[in-house]
Amino acid sequence: METQLERVALFEILDRMKRIEADTILLVVDEKVWSYYKDRFDIDKISQFKKVNLWVAPRGEEAKRISEYEKCMESFLEKGVHRNAHLVAIGGGGLSDFAGFIASTIVRGIKWSVVPTTLLAMVDASIGGKVGLNSRYGKNLIGNFHIPENIWLCSDFLKTVSEEEIQSGLGEVIKYSFLSKPIFEMVKNRQPLEDIIQTCAQYKLDITRQDLRDGNIRKALNLGHTLGHALEKAFSLKHGISVFWGMVLVFHLFNNEKCLENLRVIKDSLNWKNDVPPWSVGSVPVKKIISYIEKDKKIKSNNKIDLIQVSDIGVPLIKEYNLIELIDKIEEVLNAPSRLTL
């Protein structure tokens, strides 16, 4: 089955839900999104056509706990779930990870569709079938691959998204600009954000269609993430913002001046506002980065790890490193805070 990607207006979402071929909808929504938009989703109207079971989940990553998973599962199962039920997730990346994991495991898996409501979810998190929960020991360590049937992109939701959330989404857009020349051109030429969103989403969809399980080219999407995840944890950053600084560090690590120059061009076109590195007071948390990398779930059995670099716009390189050599390099380069800026 392939994911259908479609741009819709807010008022069309109800109609899309009505058209789903299932007699039961499990509707999983983020509590904040629901507080803003519940009047726009007249459940009584859908209930004329289908049985609708609603679950309002805590905001974002708060939902991604096993205890929340249990509560939501049992609530749906109490009402009876057949394999022909269809789950619809409305929310940001945290919500769709959570709801997708529910969809992937309830009665051993039912179909699902997503309405991403944050920029990050529209361009990245809701696409590609990675779903899951957080462990006490790391994000997304519990999960599954479960491709949604539909992704309905509705930029109307961005009106109620905070500037910080928008910036986080832009971090991933900047990443895509390095991976895809057409996206780079769109961004550089300041095309409308809605068009950029759709192109990024389509790009990720194409990549994940070719390589669902991170076997080869999907790895390129990891640009900025290996170091970024460590920064995200060390400084409690928003995901996309940490990816941005993860890219800055990886370009410095390999002395990639060309990419740093392009990064400056891209960020200005997108009105990027986070120009001060999170380590500006103090230094790059090299020890934390290393201890995080040592626990990376993507390390291979031979103690090697893939790190994504970029040789030119649209030309990502998946390079395998010996873990110890990589750590040595990080210690050597990143312990020099003065040079590590934009």
Add this chain to the structure above:
Amino acid sequence: METQLERVALFEILDRMKRIEADTILLVVDEKVWSYYKDRFDIDKISQFKKVNLWVAPRGEEAKRISEYEKCMESFLEKGVHRNAHLVAIGGGGLSDFAGFIASTIVRGIKWSVVPTTLLAMVDASIGGKVGLNSRYGKNLIGNFHIPENIWLCSDFLKTVSEEEIQSGLGEVIKYSFLSKPIFEMVKNRQPLEDIIQTCAQYKLDITRQDLRDGNIRKALNLGHTLGHALEKAFSLKHGISVFWGMVLVFHLFNNEKCLENLRVIKDSLNWKNDVPPWSVGSVPVKKIISYIEKDKKIKSNNKIDLIQVSDIGVPLIKEYNLIELIDKIEEVLNAPSRLTL
């Protein structure tokens, strides 16, 4: 990836684990099995070759709770799990369901192998990739499909299995005898149990290779289960014993005298000891059966349900019924307790 099915002696299992291509083994064992056999699995010996993380799970279905799932996941994740780790499950059907669900969702899925230790697990539960947990509202309502890499059949474990457990496994062997003419002949000719086990396991493996997700022929394996599950719950029966009585009821329901006659032949060849119906004191719990069927996760969106019948040995029929008509038939036929015996 295809499952490898192999008969091994107890002393060979350690060697098979050593040969797994992974630097880390997550070993999940049933506490009772472990109390009997831990001396035979010298973990120190494996630890010379690989990192071994052990989790001893509560007996059988007790493990299949979300709370146990969380404890086991967090224990493994605390020690660090990479995608190249390999999980080995040693135990009965409950344990392998639980352990397989762990394998399917830890770091979004790692490879796994099973050593089934009960007859039921050897011929049925450990084969075919259905893994999962129980909900408060029913068994296996939370789960996944995750094919094991190896199934190591070791009949030595049957020496410490209770007679009741053996009988439960025989219930599934009896079911296979209706689905496969070669198995029927083996059973009728009283071939060694070990050979019958391997043939049943291979039969199920072949069926599930063709149809992992219950789309068509795998449904035949459900013979006796739709009514059996209801009996299992109503009388707290062992699974295979409820499947046996589920078959008795379904043969009566469609007045299938030929199958009832074959059932008598097969059960005698296998030294089946449960000749008294669970409803012998009282009557068939028709109301409970109906309310159970109404919640069956296999009901389709058009309110139809497939029920498996057998026209002749080796010739299962997947017949679709309108739920209301089926319920009418059950009420009509099964409310006559006197005739409903072997």
